[in-house]
Amino acid sequence: MLFPTLAFGLFFVAVYILNWLTRPHPLVWRVTILGASLFFYAWWNWRFVFLLMWAVLSNWYAGTQIERSLRSDNIQGARNWLLTAIVGDLLILGVFKYYDFFALELSNLLGANTTLPLLELTLPVGISFFTFQAMSYVIDLKRDLVKPMPFLDFAVYLSFFPQLVAGPIVRASEMAPQITHRPDPRRVQSAEAFHLILRGLFKKVVISSWLASNLVDGVFANPDDHSGHDVLLGIYGYAIQIYADFSGYTDIAIGVALLLGFRFPTNFDCPYRALSLRDFWKRWHITLSSWLRDYLYIPLGGNRGRNVETCRNLLITMILGGLWHGSTWNFVVWGLIHGVALVVERLLPTGNLHPVLRWFVTFHVICFAWVFFRAESFSNALDVLTAVVAFSGDDQVSSLPVLLLILVAVGTQFISKARTEQFSRWRDQHSALTQGVMFGIGLVLIDLFGPEGVAPFIYFQF
């Protein structure tokens, strides 16, 4: 069930009513929200509901055992249960997401006569998100950063439909109190929620889809046929497209959760205004980058050791972060580029450079890496990069609207906090009816400007 569809609209109205009606009754509410979330997930493929429930059951059980071991001072037992849970989660991820990739590479390495069996499984939507959330729960339990959750609470947390398929990756420590403590039904943050939903829909349905159809898909499909200007615009266009697509989804998810009385963490903070790669990763997919920092980079040693060890940790973290997005070499290269750039930044501090130059370099390193993220293959990525400087092909898409859209999209990243707060104050003063009417008109305008049909969000495949 995609957010920008009528089916989701109807589903959500029903869930909204049930949510607030049942909220005073904890058990009924939990069962209702869990049922709604499983229904939402089953809409794609009901078979994978069993996989989701397995992740819920196994991690919850491991969590109870970790807690029990810790209470009886059995540290080794807690470690063993944590290891079991993590291996189980990685096994799920490995089988569905990575097995074929590695089996294929290994088969090709061993030669034509040795073919490992390939599973050819369909990738369950959102698997990378819910397994990472599950891992964060058991690790945080072991670290005593979160209290064990009752089964139903944990099931609601892991399957909660607004963030189930494409994040943000919400930690148990952020969700558990919101599940336990009933939000005030007299204080629904509707103005902010409607605004976020409309903003997300606009980013996804209008900007992302328009750029994909009119610029990016054509350039990446046949870079040789486009001029250098076109290809460069295509690369910039993809940077905007993926930001609009993913942050659009996050906006909608946060807005939908707000209407149900939940506040998710911020996942994007104007990433294209970053003045360094380090700054970028504090602004882009914040819940993933902080997950990687807390559960991978720091356990690897973080920046506590020598410079060379810190650089190694950065590279490992970013390469695995790339691989998290998908089982292709292109994602590995994407992660590697970010890792190398972070290492270079660490070794050659750029703080003395003019901010405009720092922004320019950072933005172009990010765009360079996006080429590998978007391209169908490594050779396709090289074709795209070569086409930028080949000075061949015809101008097909270089037009004022395309250029303006890209400039405006980048420009919006620099809107000051004071301006947004001013807008928030104006937004929040309207009555529910006015908000609803503005929301309705916004939906019509988005539908009017958007293309026919709705493409799935890019991050669904991860």
Next chain:
Amino acid sequence: MRKTPGSPIEHPTGIAAGRVLIGGLAGLTLAVCLNASSLLDEAKRLPDSASRSASLAVWTPLEAAASALKLTWPRELGERLLGRTQDDPPITLLREQTAVTNEIDSGQTELIVESVQKETGSDLSSLPMTNTPPELAWDENNPLKIWVLGDSMVQFFGETFVSMAEQSPVVDGTSEPRLSSGLSRPDYFDWPARVAQVMNEYDPDVVVLMFGGNDAQNIRVADTQWLERFSPPWVNEYRRRVGFVMDIAAEDEQRTVLWIGQPPMRGEGFDTRMQLLNEMYQIEADARNSVHYIDLRSLFTDASGEYSRYLPDANGKLVDVRLSDGVHLSHWGGEWLSELLLSEISRFGDLGDLWGQ
């Protein structure tokens, strides 16, 4: 103050949930009324099914009421301001629009038409045809014109094919995919009319056609009459449509027309239906001298003759030739098909080593 479980979390601002519901429903109702024409159009575009009937039952009276109250004019005005007319289809997504639905009972997948552009049939008799013989010597001023037309399958290899074909400086290729389209639903996209238009306006030397992925569905022959898929009347009508498109493309006998059959599909039921369509394509192509049927089954099956996502290339290296949906071709699959097409075009078009083959 410390919160106890079950006590409400207070926010400094906000509106009561009931009021938000009323406001939200008012907004949604307004949106539905303003968008009633668009919603009705979308319902009409659905495949013949219970959901189509239900959608029509809901949106038809609503659209009538909204029109009577003049609530649909803002949208119409917007369409006009954007320069769209009834005959001018809205922009369609070029990627990933095709829906893959689960067949509950068999577990197989099938593509369906998600949306259509207009509810009008075509008047093919009024479309002029070209009879201009093509030039036989190609150069950069007079390139070999190749057009690839079809459904979403074309999307996944068309641009790759054009890119490979245009490695010869005397070739000018164009790929035109229309997602979710086919020959079963001319009310969605009128392929015969479009093919005739391309033949007339561009007079291509080679035409590559690929349809079928969305065609295993009921065919509407009148406002309320539907032919059940694969019933004898359906087969007759579908073959007539296939033959008609072939005739349009092959009217110029100098033109090389390639009709690509469907590759094997992962879903058993879907694969069976595609094989039935392939048989019809082959029969119709065999009945015409300048139409050549390209069988993809042998190209995309493993040693046991079954569908496989991963197949060995010429060097024995396994590559993924299909997407995870079990239907479309991957980038590599697109390259394989493109190589086959270039070879077949050279052979049937007697073009020699245009691509160094």
